[in-house]
Amino acid sequence: xxxxxxxxxxxxxxxxxxxxxxxxxxxxxxxxxxxxxxxxxxxxxxxxxxxxxxxxxxxxxxxxxxxxxxxxxxxxxxxxxxxxxxxxxxxxxxxxxxxxxxxxxxxxxxxxxxxxxxxxxxxxxxxxxxxxxxxxxxxxxxxxxxxxxxxxxxxxxxxxx
Numbered sequence: 001x002x003x004x005x006x007x008x009x010x011x012x013x014x015x016x017x018x019x020x021x022x023x024x025x026x027x028x029x030x031x032x033x034x035x036x037x038x039x040x041x042x043x044x045x046x047x048x049x050x051x052x053x054x055x056x057x058x059x060x061x062x063x064x065x066x067x068x069x070x071x072x073x074x075x076x077x078x079x080x081x082x083x084x085x086x087x088x089x090x091x092x093x094x095x096x097x098x099x100x101x102x103x104x105x106x107x108x109x110x111x112x113x114x115x116x117x118x119x120x121x122x123x124x125x126x127x128x129x130x131x132x133x134x135x136x137x138x139x140x141x142x143x144x145x146x147x148x149x150x151x152x153x154x155x156x157x158x159x160x161x
Contacts, residue, residue: 019044021106023109
């Protein structure tokens with residue numbers, strides 16, 4: 001679903017691929033002892049969410065997201081810069097010449113993490129709502145991101161004419 005939206009945005013190459021912000025945020029599955037990390041990436045220019053994965057906060061989960069991005073043909077070029085915070089896992093899968101670390105360039109993604117927590121009750125830190133399974137969490141995120149990307153794409157289509 002999201003891949004199809006990103007492929008449509010590829011028609012806007014001059015806007016995409018100029019920079020991708022990546023970040024991770026925690027969430028609970030069933031109870032507070034079972035943390036699940038949501039890794040997200042967003043285009044700095046178009047604000048389209050290019051993908052997400054859920055799992056641990058470790059290298060393997062982050063690399064899955066990176067590989068998802070690479071599988072979308074033409075999205076990542078040798079000139080694409082990945083902007084991340086200082087979490088050490090990023091350095092293990094993003095090539096150094098394409099990697100910029102610092103909070104000063106991840107403000108879009110941090111803002112979107114806040115939007116997730118505001119818009120989806122299950123992401124609120126103190127709540128009775130929570131995800132009952134990882135599959136339900138993935139489905140919720142897919143629907144939310146699809147809706148977000150459709151709104152952004154409709155604006156981009158108008159700009160493109």
